[in-house]
Amino acid sequence: MVAALILWSLAIAAGAVAYRRSPAALADGGRRALAIARGLALRLPLAILAAAFLSQILPRDIVGAWIGADSGVLGVMIATAAGAFLPGGPFVAFPLAVSFYDAGAGLPQIVALITSWSVLGFVRIVSYEWPMLGPRFVALRVASTIALPPLSAGLTAAMLWLAAR
Numbered sequence: 139m140v141a142a143l144i145l146w147s148l149a150i151a152a153g154a155v156a157y158r159r160s161p162a163a164l165a166d167g168g169r170r171a172l173a174i175a176r177g178l179a180l181r182l183p184l185a186i187l188a189a190a191f192l193s194q195i196l197p198r199d200i201v202g203a204w205i206g207a208d209s210g211v212l213g214v215m216i217a218t219a220a221g222a223f224l225p226g227g228p229f230v231a232f233p234l235a236v237s238f239y240d241a242g243a244g245l246p247q248i249v250a251l252i253t254s255w256s257v258l259g260f261v262r263i264v265s266y267e268w269p270m271l272g273p274r275f276v277a278l279r280v281a282s283t284i285a286l287p288p289l290s291a292g293l294t295a296a297m298l299w300l301a302a303r
Contacts, residue, residue: 215250218288
């Protein structure tokens with residue numbers, strides 16, 4: 139609810155600024171928003187539905203053993219590897235993360251999974267970064283961020299989680 143209020147506030151403020159610049163800018167922004175909404179109208183409900191079904195069929199014992207709360211550092215590393223290969227955008231990755239969590243994955247492991255998807259996404263690297271920025275940039279960026287998901291995000295989340303208990 140709070141997130142929705144924040145987003146509505148931002149949308150209204152941005153719309154007001156666009157209108158002050160030009161009523162045409164407000165109309166153009168509205169057209170762009172509708173085009174994006176049309177594109178998401180089918181994908182978002184399907185992603186949520188698929189994730190809900192997935193959470194019911196994922197084997198809890200296997201998920202718990204591999205990336206459960208008690209899987210420790212190895213579980214964080216496995217979640218990091220899985221996150222790097224999660225396909226799709228946020229409408230796929232976040233529902234999948236929820237499905238893993240519902241099936242018994244630990245919170246630090248989910249933090250590592252989502253961070254890895256965000257920072258080390260293989261599909262994004264191959265599809266966008268490599269062709270647009272080149273192999274030298276990709277090598278430098280991956281080398282400088284590869285430790286972020288397991289160490290900075292996953293293990294820090296584990297320490298904070300333990301401290302909060």
